[in-house]
Amino acid sequence: MRGLKREEIEFAVGRLEACMTSRGLNQSDLAKFSNIEQSTISKILSKKQDPSSENLQKLFGGLGLQMTDVLRDAADCVPKVLQGYLATPLTGLTDPQDTSLKAVVETVRQCCGAAEFSNPPINIYWPGEHTHPKNNPNYKASSVYLIDRSRASTFHFLVILCGAPSYGVGQENEIATQAGVPAIRLVNSQVSRMMRGSFVKSYDIEYTGSLERGLHFDEEEFANALRAIVKLHYHHSALYSSVNGNDFGPRLRKLVDERALDNRAFAEELGVGLDYVHAMMDEPISVSNPSARLLKRMSTRLGESVGFLLGEKQQDDAIYRESKENWHAWVRESDEKVDARTAIEIFDEWKAEYFDGRLESSPISFRADVKPMGKPDWDGRFQRAKANRPAPKQRHLFGS
Secondary structure (H helix, E strand, C coil): CCCCCHHHHHHHHHHHHHHHHHHCCCHHHHHHHHCCCHHHHHHHHCCCCCCCHHHHHHHHHHCCCCHHHHCCCCCCCCCCCEEEEEECCCCCCCHHHHHHHHHHHHHHHHHHCCHHHCCCCEEEECHHHCCCCCCCCCCCHHHHHHHHHHHHHHCCEEEEECCCCCCHHHHHHHHHHHHCCCEEEEECCCCCHHHHCCCCCEEEEEEEEECCCEEEECHHHHHHHHHHHHHHHHHHHHHCCCCCCCCHHHHHHHHHHHHCCCHHHHHHHHCCCHHHHHHHHHCCHHHHCCCHHHHHHHHHHHCCCHHHHCCCCHHHCHHHHHHHHHHHHHHHHCCCCCCHHHHHHHHHHHHHHHHHHHHHCCHHHHHHHCCCCCHHHHHHHHHHHHHHCCCCCCCCCCCC
């Protein structure tokens, strides 16, 4: 396991502080969520102490984030732990229901703590121990939503208890669906058709009893579902190890500042709440996770492709791709010998002009003025560059 580089530490600490600010959390709150002493957090944020990889993992975990959602190349910097989010009803439960619920939480943890699931170990987060509406009434609804949305979006799997009427677990079910996070769901015959018909990748286990009388499920069936979850996790890790990042938010903020009236007006035009626009700008995209429809609306309003908003590579840009293909064709098919150095220089010069123009121009003028470079365009640039290049000095084979 490699250590974090200096620039990675500085970036991570900056992101940690920014997330705390955007969510309205203080050092005391983060200490409770992460199980890191407040004095240690204070030293880290004031740059008096460098955080260890393990502590950074716990601190971001306290905010519901994975280290790999903050540092794209951090997978080999922190101990491997599978994070599970246990979604249960919390609001409006009677004391007997609350006691029964805690017994279910303990059973789930015992199943996940079995020896066969120790490498890597599985950690189960239950909101009832951190943001319970009775025990922690002072947290703002917006803060609780972002914390729990983060976990439902970025943790490796969910366990969802459909044990009583609840507005919470239905939201977490859909957040996980949109994020591609699998779930083990404990269900009975009374679960709504909306939940049973959900698109989430789920392993449903029937339970007996109720929260009033006690709730029971087949632990071996749960273990089988957990084995499938672990297998799926490794498959996804191999496929999607580098898809996260932090550049979507700053890019969106810059475009909105330049091309929209203000954040509130932009939210109105998208059809979302202002808090969601702020989350898209401040949070990793793995947390905000805008839908394809919202991305298309942003693309139309801001005059950029969805690919550009998401930071896709240059070769995914249609104008760039066609221009590069025509450049290759011009080099191959030119009637005169093309100097390789000059050809590369004119391509690099055009590329810099093109991508700088995308950010600096208005969407209307940019779309109207910029067309793919054809072979005649490349030849024209080449001729101008050749004419402006100083004549080479004469080289003598023999002394004068």
